[in-house]
Amino acid sequence: MSYARQMLDTRPGTSGADADVLAAAIDALSDCAQACTADTDADLAEPNLGEMVRCVRLCLDCTDICSATLGVISRPAEHDASVTRPLLEACVAICRSCGDECERHAAMHEHCRVCEQACRRCEHACREFLDTRK
Amino acid sequence: MSYARQMLDTRPGTSGADADVLAAAIDALSDCAQACTADTDADLAEPNLGEMVRCVRLCLDCTDICSATLGVISRPAEHDASVTRPLLEACVAICRSCGDECERHAAMHEHCRVCEQACRRCEHACREFLDTRK
Amino acid sequence: MSYARQMLDTRPGTSGADADVLAAAIDALSDCAQACTADTDADLAEPNLGEMVRCVRLCLDCTDICSATLGVISRPAEHDASVTRPLLEACVAICRSCGDECERHAAMHEHCRVCEQACRRCEHACREFLDTRK
Amino acid sequence: MSYARQMLDTRPGTSGADADVLAAAIDALSDCAQACTADTDADLAEPNLGEMVRCVRLCLDCTDICSATLGVISRPAEHDASVTRPLLEACVAICRSCGDECERHAAMHEHCRVCEQACRRCEHACREFLDTRK
Numbered sequence: 001m002s003y004a005r006q007m008l009d010t011r012p013g014t015s016g017a018d019a020d021v022l023a024a025a026i027d028a029l030s031d032c033a034q035a036c037t038a039d040t041d042a043d044l045a046e047p048n049l050g051e052m053v054r055c056v057r058l059c060l061d062c063t064d065i066c067s068a069t070l071g072v073i074s075r076p077a078e079h080d081a082s083v084t085r086p087l088l089e090a091c092v093a094i095c096r097s098c099g100d101e102c103e104r105h106a107a108m109h110e111h112c113r114v115c116e117q118a119c120r121r122c123e124h125a126c127r128e129f130l131d132t133r134k
Numbered sequence: 135m136s137y138a139r140q141m142l143d144t145r146p147g148t149s150g151a152d153a154d155v156l157a158a159a160i161d162a163l164s165d166c167a168q169a170c171t172a173d174t175d176a177d178l179a180e181p182n183l184g185e186m187v188r189c190v191r192l193c194l195d196c197t198d199i200c201s202a203t204l205g206v207i208s209r210p211a212e213h214d215a216s217v218t219r220p221l222l223e224a225c226v227a228i229c230r231s232c233g234d235e236c237e238r239h240a241a242m243h244e245h246c247r248v249c250e251q252a253c254r255r256c257e258h259a260c261r262e263f264l265d266t267r268k
Numbered sequence: 269m270s271y272a273r274q275m276l277d278t279r280p281g282t283s284g285a286d287a288d289v290l291a292a293a294i295d296a297l298s299d300c301a302q303a304c305t306a307d308t309d310a311d312l313a314e315p316n317l318g319e320m321v322r323c324v325r326l327c328l329d330c331t332d333i334c335s336a337t338l339g340v341i342s343r344p345a346e347h348d349a350s351v352t353r354p355l356l357e358a359c360v361a362i363c364r365s366c367g368d369e370c371e372r373h374a375a376m377h378e379h380c381r382v383c384e385q386a387c388r389r390c391e392h393a394c395r396e397f398l399d400t401r402k
Numbered sequence: 403m404s405y406a407r408q409m410l411d412t413r414p415g416t417s418g419a420d421a422d423v424l425a426a427a428i429d430a431l432s433d434c435a436q437a438c439t440a441d442t443d444a445d446l447a448e449p450n451l452g453e454m455v456r457c458v459r460l461c462l463d464c465t466d467i468c469s470a471t472l473g474v475i476s477r478p479a480e481h482d483a484s485v486t487r488p489l490l491e492a493c494v495a496i497c498r499s500c501g502d503e504c505e506r507h508a509a510m511h512e513h514c515r516v517c518e519q520a521c522r523r524c525e526h527a528c529r530e531f532l533d534t535r536k
């Protein structure tokens with residue numbers, strides 16, 4: 001069980017199905033932020049560097065937005081939909097763009113395939129979390 | 135002249151009125167993230183700590199979201215409205231909430247008055263930047 | 269297998285025992301940063317709030333330092349001991365302090381017990397990684 | 403007067419010469435983190451991209467370490483030399499490396515000249531702050 005899930009279990013009012021979805025989003029955001037950071041460094045080492053520039057930039061944006069979203073949803077006591085909804089929408093949008101760009105390089109670069117998977121999973125987990133907040 | 139403005143001036147295609155608005159947003163985000171971090175620490179030292187909890191939490195969210203927005207708009211080459219628009223909207227929303235909460239404590243705590251000003255300026259600068267992107 | 273481990277496996281020269289230690293440090297840093305963020309929010313909800321202030325502050329420092337260390341060691345291509353060594357030492361120091369403080373509250377607050385475990389594991393993983401760099 | 407200086411002035415025990423040095427470090431860290439982020443994006447747009455890779459990587463490390471140091475010293479209530487000393491040493495080391503690398507490109511790329519200045523100022527301000535803590 002992840003630390004995120006364990007932490008949620010210690011708090012009253014954050015259990016059940018919604019807590020599963022929240023914990024899944026937290027874990028996916030954390031993994032995606034790290035995968036994009038690692039992918040940036042790997043992209044910069046590739047011989048076809050000129051073709052990797054867009055991937056580097058999207059990975060940098062994805063890390064920043066996932067990290068902020070991770071921080072905000074890890075502090076559930078003051079969740080405010082006027083803040084979390086657009087933040088999660090920004091996160092879904094960058095995870096989709098970054099995942100699409102990584103997919104273009106996945107056949108040539110295995111690190112982009114791994115990063116694509118982290119982005120897709122994070123996009124999906126953030127959408128699911130958005131759906132529980134409607 | 136701020137470093138942000140100087141950096142923008144070195145790049146082709148980021149000059150003129152839009153660059154002024156972008157540089158103002160970058161500087162305001164940077165200041166707001168720091169002010170909220172400092173205000174968190176100051177809040178935690180107050181005798182009426184129980185009344186400051188919401189302020190602490192909003193300041194933490196504000197720092198995270200301002201920092202991510204700062205990162206993304208400081209890399210203008212890949213600005214994508216589907217990402218930057220909701221991100222800036224989240225930033226405007228948290229700056230408004232955090233500014234409102236700081237205002238409630240401003241008469242008693244000078245640090246909340248300073249933080250309120252940083253939040254208001256950031257909210258305004260992000261709105262202006264959003265308006266130039268329509 | 270974590271994304272961190274998968275990413276390292278795609279890169280030449282980052283395999284074997286050292287890669288295991290690096291991947292373990294990355295995963296522990298990521299978990300510790302999140303656990304400390306969650307613990308901050310949980311601390312702020314406790315009736316004995318006045319006694320939790322030091323815990324909140326150490327958790328905030330721990331999140332910031334773990335996040336930076338995570339970023340730096342996730343980009344292994346330019347590892348420079350004059351930077352990574354003191355950074356990891358700062359990380360070990362804050363994980364120990366934060367773990368010690370969480371331990372003081374662990375009997376009363378289950379979330380502090382979970383956070384203590386994340387801090388201890390991170391301190392240990394960073395020490396191991398430092399040892400491989402000697 | 404910067405927000406950082408104003409915030410410090412509202413707090414008892416953080417005035418005088420030491421507060422000047424602390425405020426200067428906070429402002430320099432904030433500027434350096436942003437300049438390095440902007441320089442990363444500008445580097446990625448250069449025709450001699452292959453020669454800019456080391457600069458990109460050092461800028462990314464510099465942003466991460468400056469941001470964490472900024473957070474920690476902006477919360478002065480729990481300053482602990484066993485944490486802040488190595489953290490500031492890591493910050494001085496990365497600012498020096500990143501400033502040196504930017505200097506190598508300064509004649510060709512004006513954005514690297516601006517970033518070099520931000521790194522040098524930050525290195526100096528962090529050293530001064532370290533000296534006051536002896």
